[in-house]
Amino acid sequence: MANPASLNTTAAGFDAVSGRLGSGPRGRKPRRLLSPRNIIVYGALTFAAIYYLLPLYVMIVTSLKGMPEIRLGNIFSPPVEIVFEPWVKAWSQACTGLNCDGLSRGFWNSVRITIPSTIVSIAIASVNGYALANWRFKGSEVFFTILIIGAFIPYQVMIYPIVIVLREMGIYGTLTGLIIVHTIFGMPILTLLFRNYFVSLPEELFKAARIDGAGFWQIFFQIMLPMSLPIFVVAMILQITGIWNDFLFGVVFTRPEYYPMTVQLNNIVNSVQGVKEYNVNMAATLLTGLVPLIVYFVSGRLFVRGIAAGAVKG
Numbered sequence: 001m002a003n004p005a006s007l008n009t010t011a012a013g014f015d016a017v018s019g020r021l022g023s024g025p026r027g028r029k030p031r032r033l034l035s036p037r038n039i040i041v042y043g044a045l046t047f048a049a050i051y052y053l054l055p056l057y058v059m060i061v062t063s064l065k066g067m068p069e070i071r072l073g074n075i076f077s078p079p080v081e082i083v084f085e086p087w088v089k090a091w092s093q094a095c096t097g098l099n100c101d102g103l104s105r106g107f108w109n110s111v112r113i114t115i116p117s118t119i120v121s122i123a124i125a126s127v128n129g130y131a132l133a134n135w136r137f138k139g140s141e142v143f144f145t146i147l148i149i150g151a152f153i154p155y156q157v158m159i160y161p162i163v164i165v166l167r168e169m170g171i172y173g174t175l176t177g178l179i180i181v182h183t184i185f186g187m188p189i190l191t192l193l194f195r196n197y198f199v200s201l202p203e204e205l206f207k208a209a210r211i212d213g214a215g216f217w218q219i220f221f222q223i224m225l226p227m228s229l230p231i232f233v234v235a236m237i238l239q240i241t242g243i244w245n246d247f248l249f250g251v252v253f254t255r256p257e258y259y260p261m262t263v264q265l266n267n268i269v270n271s272v273q274g275v276k277e278y279n280v281n282m283a284a285t286l287l288t289g290l291v292p293l294i295v296y297f298v299s300g301r302l303f304v305r306g307i308a309a310g311a312v313k314g
Helices: 004-022 036-063 085-092 104-134 140-151 155-169 175-200 203-211 216-227 229-244 248-253 261-269 278-311
Strands: none
Touching (some): 036 278, 104 175, 104 216, 104 229, 104 261, 140 175, 155 175, 155 248, 175 248, 203 216, 229 278, 248 261, 261 278
16 A cells, blocks of 8 residues: 555656646747848848859859850850860960960969968968967067057058169069068068967966976977967968969069969950950869869868957957
């Protein structure tokens, strides 16, 4: 025979459970899929995506068409017959001035400009940012203020003085001079990024290393660098994109045999000799922008991590 006390306890338990169940669902109320907020957000994102993807679609389909099909005038229709001759001509046969070797020469010039400019500017800026963040020296705030001002000075006003300086150094019109220019102009904003990132790291790590007797370079290479991959990716993407897409510095500070890819592209697109080959122009434009796109898609996730981890924190 069951114990009356246990029956009373069981009944009380059922009453408690039924009371909780009868109080209704708990937790956050589910959001409606077609709420006004979602309609505005997804509508704006869809509009922005179409705005950027539609010109890209037109460029791709135009580069895969022959000129007879392009003359029909329907720029949005897919190609009836896919042809790759415009891509081949844009790379190795299109005329850029007196030379008819396409974008290939400009591509290798851009590679020779971008790689050393990116490596040198990031290396120097990372050390500058580390020193400004962790090693306070006399005049550091003045130095940092000068760098900040330099980041916002329009570089157009400095072109002529730089031309004179490079001429006096004997490197005007060379790849070396253009690499120095890109390195210097990338220094202020990169120093700001690295300084803000190193400031966001736990200060206790730096103090513990100092107590253990670690010096300037030992702390930098053994503690700071292993923790700084995201911000290095941010700096790399910014520099590669800026240097690869540069036109003004390339046309001002180099000679025709050293023109980067963007200058070669301008010469192809704005050529006034013969028939305007829109498919070749579109293929040349896509080839020019391919390298920054690949770099971003390969390292885009680390780029977002670097931004979130302190790249824009002050």
